[in-house]
Amino acid sequence: MMKSITDASFLLLLSSLLSTLKISTATDIINTTQILRDGDTLISSGGRFVLGFFSPGNSNNRYVGIWYANINNITVVWVANRENPVKNNTSGILKVVEPGVLVLLNDTNNIVWSSNMSRAARTPVLQLLDTGNLVLRVANDDRPENFLWKSFDYLTNTFLPDMNFGWNTETGIQSSLTSWKTNDNPTPGDFTFSWI
Numbered sequence: 001m002m003k004s005i006t007d008a009s010f011l012l013l014l015s016s017l018l019s020t021l022k023i024s025t026a027t028d029i030i031n032t033t034q035i036l037r038d039g040d041t042l043i044s045s046g047g048r049f050v051l052g053f054f055s056p057g058n059s060n061n062r063y064v065g066i067w068y069a070n071i072n073n074i075t076v077v078w079v080a081n082r083e084n085p086v087k088n089n090t091s092g093i094l095k096v097v098e099p100g101v102l103v104l105l106n107d108t109n110n111i112v113w114s115s116n117m118s119r120a121a122r123t124p125v126l127q128l129l130d131t132g133n134l135v136l137r138v139a140n141d142d143r144p145e146n147f148l149w150k151s152f153d154y155l156t157n158t159f160l161p162d163m164n165f166g167w168n169t170e171t172g173i174q175s176s177l178t179s180w181k182t183n184d185n186p187t188p189g190d191f192t193f194s195w196i
């Protein structure tokens, strides 16, 4: 997938889409015609969780993460691009693209991070659920068993109820908790907690 989505033709298509809608009001969902810019957020329907760009601690790097909405200081519970920050620049954007991939682009439209694709879908949407689960799904199908991708399959350093911990026989994904390197850097650190 990484190979095909870095094709020049794809990026050309993508940049023609970048002139599209900016998120204006609070929403928990975006589709392929909308983009989430650094500074925009998705807020889960019940107002529990927020998805957006953040800089941890004293870092100038930008990461896409999920945190609790109702706590004054940001407590990040999930990070997308742990190992590949948008470096020192608030021009990153997050976008859903067909056939069902979530991509994070930097200021030069290079792909910094993308989700793994499970299967193709014609109308993918990205939604932040009130459980803290970030899901890619088909627009008119919100059944959990049909999700295209979900953050709950990819633990970072925080366990939330219903996350998939350990070996998932359905998806074949092995998921474990790994500490951040430092408070300024969510790169996987020295401590991992997993089933072996």
Ligand SMILES: *[C@@H]1O[C@H](CO)[C@@H](O)[C@H](O)[C@H]1NC(C)=O
Pocket: 031, 032, 033, 034
């Ligand atoms: C995406 O959502 C916006 C706002 O709800 C809507 O206007 C637009 O038609 C949608 N686009 C697609 C492809 O569904």
Ligand SMILES: *[C@@H]1O[C@H](CO)[C@@H](O)[C@H](O)[C@H]1NC(C)=O
Pocket: 073
């Ligand atoms: C952030 O909140 C947590 C939990 O309430 C608290 O333990 C911590 O001291 C707070 N940190 C700052 C910098 O306020």
Ligand SMILES: *[C@@H]1O[C@H](CO)[C@@H](O)[C@H](O)[C@H]1NC(C)=O
Pocket: 085, 086, 087, 088, 089, 106, 107, 108, 110, 111
């Ligand atoms: C954007 O990505 C390109 C390619 O990976 C990289 O050379 C550049 O430094 C990145 N820019 C930022 C601001 O991260």
Ligand SMILES: *[C@@H]1O[C@H](CO)[C@@H](O)[C@H](O)[C@H]1NC(C)=O
Pocket: 060, 088
């Ligand atoms: C980060 O960006 C600011 C403003 O663009 C610049 O002054 C600073 O030198 C940059 N720092 C690094 C480490 O690139």
Ligand SMILES: *[C@@H]1O[C@H](CO)[C@@H](O)[C@H](O)[C@H]1NC(C)=O
Pocket: 088, 089, 090, 091, 107
């Ligand atoms: C991000 O980097 C680009 C290219 O280096 C620069 O043109 C732009 O002003 C930067 N934006 C921010 C918000 O730092």
Ligand SMILES: *[C@@H]1O[C@H](CO)[C@@H](O)[C@H](O)[C@H]1NC(C)=O
Pocket: 114, 115, 116, 154
């Ligand atoms: C995507 O899948 C590959 C191969 O299974 C794996 O190595 C990689 O860690 C996955 N990427 C993410 C973001 O989970």
